[in-house]
Amino acid sequence: MLNSSPVVASERIVHRLPSHIVLATDFTARCDRAQDRAVQLAMEWNASLTAVHAIDDGSLSAEPLARLASQAAARRNARRLREELATMNLRSSVQFDIGTPATVVQTVAARERADLIVTGLTTSMLLGDLPFGSTLTALTRSSAVPVLVVKKKVMDGGARTLLATDLSASSRPAMQVALRWFPHAQLGLFHAFDPPYRMWAEDKASYARHFEQSALDECTRFVTEAAGEALQNRFDVSVRCGDVVHALRLLVDEGDVDLVITGTHGRAGVANLLLGSVASRIVNEIQSDVLVVPNSLD
Missing domain, CATH: 3.40.50.620 (HUPs)
Known part of the structure; x- marks a missing residue:
């Protein structure tokens, strides 16, 4: 290896x-x-x-x-x-x-x-x-x-940086890298959520909004636990419902984001291929620079 x-x-x-x-x-x-x-x-x-x-x-x-x-x-x-x-x-x-x-x-x-x-x-x-x-x-x-x-030209230290996270433990090294390597960056945190049974809801938009506040609360808890209360205000949190890469692409384009930071799952075999496909899609489909941080906690 x-x-x-x-x-x-x-x-x-x-x-x-x-x-x-x-x-x-x-x-x-x-x-x-x-x-x-x-x-x-x-x-x-x-x-x-x-x-x-x-x-x-x-x-x-x-x-x-x-x-x-x-x-x-x-x-x-x-x-x-x-x-x-x-x-x-x-x-x-x-x-x-x-x-x-x-x-x-x-x-x-x-x-x-x-x-x-x-x-x-x-x-x-x-x-x-x-x-x-x-x-x-x-x-x-x-x-x-x-x-x-x-993918982009050289940026200054205040680059618009977005941490894309699934709120799992494997995302924590990516958050630490964002904070320590880019202390002067404009930091955002992005999380995509998928409400259970959404496909069966009559009003899908209303159903998704019902879960949005819960997703925001989960993001706040994640930042506090991973970064500490002193740094929780460093991140401007955004949540979107649906496919993570599609939602991230829209957010990056809307905000003219310079750098997306994401983590990977440290699993082997087929599990790694399936979970790693999200990071691969982000690398290939998002127009900003992408920093992929390996997981170390599995």
């Missing part, structure tokens, strides 16, 4: 700012925004930055000359990126290896004891390339550290 102990990883995550960031890059312009964000965060947090490129062994040609050409291109691009990063005031390195991209990135992150993986959303990463997702989906489901998927 590539993952270090999730409990140990979570202790590092929630009790201090990241000290080492891994940037997953394909060396193309598609990753420029992710690179800019990784550099920005490394400077802001005084963290080291390691850029990682994976030569996908599954896509390499069997022809020896073609394989050598791919490796030569990777070395050339790695050298250019090293030179670019060397002009900036940060501790940085660039690495590349042959293998499954998600495996390569997580191996480097574990070896460097990274606290965050940053990547972009490229065409090759979209869902559908593999039976249960792609490189990006594999990262967000199995990484021992948070994965930041960058």
Whole structure:
């Protein structure tokens, strides 16, 4: 298994700012925004930055000359990126290896004891390339550290940030990350609720409103228990009835949200695939940046 102990990883995550960031890059312009964000965060947090490129062994040609050409291109691009990063005031390195991209990135992150993986959303990463997702989906489901998927340009410290939560214990590390990593952000908390037997109600809208206050009360209790009374007013709470991703997409668009933070369930096998599909949908369907924080409490 590539993952270090999730409990140990979570202790590092929630009790201090990241000290080492891994940037997953394909060396193309598609990753420029992710690179800019990784550099920005490394400077802001005084963290080291390691850029990682994976030569996908599954896509390499069997022809020896073609394989050598791919490796030569990777070395050339790695050298250019090293030179670019060397002009900036940060501790940085660039690495590349042959293998499954998600495996390569997580191996480097574990070896460097990274606290965050940053990547972009490229065409090759979209869902559908593999039976249960792609490189990006594999990262967000199995990484021992948070994965930041960058879609927007560099933001300032006051970015509009929304914590999407199911109010379970596995959401608490995501809340701690929101509070500790982004202390100057405008924080919101979003929860989608689905009243029981709603499909059988004659007036579905009225029936949903009946449960809305209960959902708001649950959110208040969750914030108080997870963050403490002193910080409960940091979050502007929003609840919506219905599908979580659809409701979240509307809220993000309405509020021009910059960053969505969400957690995952630390389960294995089929349960992980089913529960992880919500985080995968958020990554792929929400237009803001998305920070996926792994669960550590299961």
